[in-house]
Structure formats: structure tokens, C-alpha cells
Amino acid sequence: MATSAVARDVVFALRQKIAKIEGTLPELLVSPSDNRPTTGVLVRRNGIASARDVFLPTGVEGLDEALGGGLPKAALTEIHGTETRNAGAAAGLALCLVSRMLKERSRPQDLLLWVGTAEIFREAGLPYAPGLDRFFGIPAGSLLLAEAPKPADVLWIAEEAARIEEIAAIVVELRGNPRNVDLTATRRLHRRAQDSGRPVFLLRQSAEPEPTAAPVRLVAAPAPASLRHTLAGPLSGSIGPPAISVEIGKSRTALPGKFILEWNPDARTLEERRHSPEDRVAVVSASRGRADPQAAAGTVVAFRPAAEPAPGGQPPREQHPAHRRPRRTG
The missing domain is CATH 3.40.50.300 (P-loop containing nucleotide triphosphate hydrolases)
Structure with missing residues (x-):
């Protein structure tokens, strides 16, 4: 019994030294020889005790x-x-x-x-x-x-x-x-x-x-x-x-x-x-390489429908740039 009590006191003294080094309220550690209640004291896994009101x-x-x-x-x-x-x-x-x-x-x-x-x-x-x-x-x-x-x-x-x-x-x-x-x-x-x-x-x-x-x-x-x-x-x-x-x-x-x-x-x-x-609200678009959903067809205003391409892969006459057409004279 005496040996066990001495061992507990030695462990308690070591914990006090560790608490002082780490700066964690060593005065709140409860000695094994005391019979004080531990109400309001939070004991963590590493054996260091801290009061509950020191936390936010x-x-x-x-x-x-x-x-x-x-x-x-x-x-x-x-x-x-x-x-x-x-x-x-x-x-x-x-x-x-x-x-x-x-x-x-x-x-x-x-x-x-x-x-x-x-x-x-x-x-x-x-x-x-x-x-x-x-x-x-x-x-x-x-x-x-x-x-x-x-x-x-x-x-x-x-x-x-x-x-x-x-x-x-x-x-x-x-x-x-x-x-x-x-x-x-x-x-x-x-x-x-x-x-x-x-x-x-x-x-x-x-x-x-x-x-x-x-x-x-x-x-x-x-x-x-x-x-x-x-x-x-x-x-x-x-x-x-x-x-x-x-x-x-x-x-x-x-x-x-x-x-x-x-x-x-x-x-x-x-x-x-x-x-x-x-x-959750998406913050990035869908990844590449995946099938995108078909976009719903909307109404196009103020634009004429594109004409079918002419045979031979050439654009139709009305799509040639204006600067390539002959200028008017007279």
C-alpha cells in the first residue's frame, strides 16, 4: 500500500512538471492523496486537468x-x-x-x-x-x-x-x-x-x-x-x-x-x-469526357437560319465575305 501511494505521488509530480512545461494549469491537477471533488475539472486523455471555463x-x-x-x-x-x-x-x-x-x-x-x-x-x-x-x-x-x-x-x-x-x-x-x-x-x-x-x-x-x-x-x-x-x-x-x-x-x-x-x-x-x-450548390462545371445533357432548343430571334452548305464543301454565295465580291462602278 505504501509503495503504491509513493508511486502515485511520483506520477503526480511528473504530471505537474509536464503541465508547467506545456503551460496547462498545473495547479488544477488533483493530488491522489487529496479527497477534493473534481467538479468543474475536465481531465483529458493525457492526464492533464483543466477547468471547463477556460475553453471557448x-x-x-x-x-x-x-x-x-x-x-x-x-x-x-x-x-x-x-x-x-x-x-x-x-x-x-x-x-x-x-x-x-x-x-x-x-x-x-x-x-x-x-x-x-x-x-x-x-x-x-x-x-x-x-x-x-x-x-x-x-x-x-x-x-x-x-x-x-x-x-x-x-x-x-x-x-x-x-x-x-x-x-x-x-x-x-x-x-x-x-x-x-x-x-x-x-x-x-x-x-x-x-x-x-x-x-x-x-x-x-x-x-x-x-x-x-x-x-x-x-x-x-x-x-x-x-x-x-x-x-x-x-x-x-x-x-x-x-x-x-x-x-x-x-x-x-x-x-x-x-x-x-x-x-x-x-x-x-x-x-x-x-x-x-x-x-449543395455546384461550384464547378461537369468534368470533360462525359456525355453532356442535351440542351433544350430555344427560340432564335433576329437571326436567319443557317443555309445548307453548298456541294463541294464551299459556303453558299450569300455567305462569301463582302470584300471578295466585285465592287460596283458608276
């Missing part, structure tokens, strides 16, 4: 379950767009998460800082303030934009801004895989987010996955919109809410998952698509 639920049950309760509120979260054309989807996902967090906080004085390099703003464009207010409930007066010439300057701005109490969230947008955005730099940014108690979202446009200190990495890509649903069923020819394909690239639970999420701008909620694939 996305509102999608399957995604929250795979992430172990949701996204960490005070941490660095990566959102990857593997291609440049996916920049809008990655930025849209970050705005959805920020909107849900601001809705939960309900503090009108909260500010959102969006910082990036001049290169990424030229390539992907600047956030459109009227659109943020209409679709995400983020007023134009709550948006702060910062542009820096180099990725190192962007990281410095984000780290210093995390100290400001009025800033509720920070979005860092970078392109590619800069050499100075490494494990050390992201660990420093992650630690600053933990100390300040606010989330920092790192948008990586056209980037390859690499080791970072972010506990969660989401890969975002645009998804085809579905038909708008009414009481009578899908509305033919309509376009439903914007959709984003989200894949879990890295998380504490190490559980895989891929979801199609739709954003409801009125309720400011994310919902998982559960409609049938037939409801």
Missing part, C-alpha cells in the same frame, strides 16, 4: 468533443490556409470564433487587434469594417489594424498588445513559413496569451505545418454553400449561409476530425452541416 466552445458538438471541450480561451490557436485562395476561409473562421467570444463577454468596450505584414494585406486585402459589423457583430470602432514590414515586427506588436486590458482578442496574419516564426517565437506568444488571459489567433496563409507552441491547429478551406432551407424545403436556385471546411490538424486530445461548418450571422453561431449532398 465553438457550438459544434462534434468539434468541441474532439478538441476536449473547445478552444482554449487564453492560448495561441493556429488557423491554417494551405493555399492563398483559402485566405478568406481562414480569416472567416477566425472572425466567427472572435464573434462568439465577444458575444459571450458582452463588453462594448472590447477591441479586436488585427496585425499583419504589408505583403499579406496586399495579397489578401484588409478586413472590411462594414462587413464585420453586419455579419459578425464587430463594430468598426472596435477594430484596430496594424501593419508591419516584417514578420518579426508583427510578433512584437502582438506580444506588446496582449498586455493591454481593452484588447479582447488578437489576430496575427502571416504568409508562408517565415524563418523567425519558429517554436521559440510561438512559445513566447503563447505564454503572453496565457498571462494576459486572452486568445491570440495565428493565421498562416499558404503555409506548411511546422512545430509550434500552439495547442490547437485548425486547417480551413472554403466549402460549397448549400441551398437555403425554408419551411417548404430547400429553395431551388438559392445560396445558403457561408460554409467553411475545418479539419483538426493538431490538438491536445490528438483526435482527428473534419467538419463542414456554416455561419449564422443573425444568431452569430456556428452549426455543422447535416443536409444531404444533393442540397
Whole structure:
């Protein structure tokens, strides 16, 4: 019995050291020798315990379950767009998460800082303030934009801004895989987010996955919109809410998952698509090499029917170009 108790204490001490290295609330670990209740504590598969209120639920049950309760509120979260054309989807996902967090906080004085390099703003464009207010409930007066010439300057701005109490969230947008955005730099940014108690979202446009200190990495890509649903069923020819394909690239639970999420701008909620694939709006034409359906014959106006070709493969007289006919004289 004594040997078993000592072994449990040794394991608990090792878990505390691991939690300190990873920065995951080691004080919430319950000692085996204590009889304290574990209500309000979520224990993950790797043995690290975290309080439930430190997570930001996305509102999608399957995604929250795979992430172990949701996204960490005070941490660095990566959102990857593997291609440049996916920049809008990655930025849209970050705005959805920020909107849900601001809705939960309900503090009108909260500010959102969006910082990036001049290169990424030229390539992907600047956030459109009227659109943020209409679709995400983020007023134009709550948006702060910062542009820096180099990725190192962007990281410095984000780290210093995390100290400001009025800033509720920070979005860092970078392109590619800069050499100075490494494990050390992201660990420093992650630690600053933990100390300040606010989330920092790192948008990586056209980037390859690499080791970072972010506990969660989401890969975002645009998804085809579905038909708008009414009481009578899908509305033919309509376009439903914007959709984003989200894949879990890295998380504490190490559980895989891929979801199609739709954003409801009125309720400011994310919902998982559960409609049938037939409801989706086509985004590309049919592949080549397949038999195309016969087009319905329509009425041709203001044009005469084409005449039958003359024998010998020559066009009829009335189809010869006018410049080849003899000019009139006199």
C-alpha cells in the first residue's frame, strides 16, 4: 500500500512538471492523496486537468468533443490556409470564433487587434469594417489594424498588445513559413496569451505545418454553400449561409476530425452541416469526357437560319465575305 501511494505521488509530480512545461494549469491537477471533488475539472486523455471555463466552445458538438471541450480561451490557436485562395476561409473562421467570444463577454468596450505584414494585406486585402459589423457583430470602432514590414515586427506588436486590458482578442496574419516564426517565437506568444488571459489567433496563409507552441491547429478551406432551407424545403436556385471546411490538424486530445461548418450571422453561431449532398450548390462545371445533357432548343430571334452548305464543301454565295465580291462602278 505504501509503495503504491509513493508511486502515485511520483506520477503526480511528473504530471505537474509536464503541465508547467506545456503551460496547462498545473495547479488544477488533483493530488491522489487529496479527497477534493473534481467538479468543474475536465481531465483529458493525457492526464492533464483543466477547468471547463477556460475553453471557448465553438457550438459544434462534434468539434468541441474532439478538441476536449473547445478552444482554449487564453492560448495561441493556429488557423491554417494551405493555399492563398483559402485566405478568406481562414480569416472567416477566425472572425466567427472572435464573434462568439465577444458575444459571450458582452463588453462594448472590447477591441479586436488585427496585425499583419504589408505583403499579406496586399495579397489578401484588409478586413472590411462594414462587413464585420453586419455579419459578425464587430463594430468598426472596435477594430484596430496594424501593419508591419516584417514578420518579426508583427510578433512584437502582438506580444506588446496582449498586455493591454481593452484588447479582447488578437489576430496575427502571416504568409508562408517565415524563418523567425519558429517554436521559440510561438512559445513566447503563447505564454503572453496565457498571462494576459486572452486568445491570440495565428493565421498562416499558404503555409506548411511546422512545430509550434500552439495547442490547437485548425486547417480551413472554403466549402460549397448549400441551398437555403425554408419551411417548404430547400429553395431551388438559392445560396445558403457561408460554409467553411475545418479539419483538426493538431490538438491536445490528438483526435482527428473534419467538419463542414456554416455561419449564422443573425444568431452569430456556428452549426455543422447535416443536409444531404444533393442540397449543395455546384461550384464547378461537369468534368470533360462525359456525355453532356442535351440542351433544350430555344427560340432564335433576329437571326436567319443557317443555309445548307453548298456541294463541294464551299459556303453558299450569300455567305462569301463582302470584300471578295466585285465592287460596283458608276
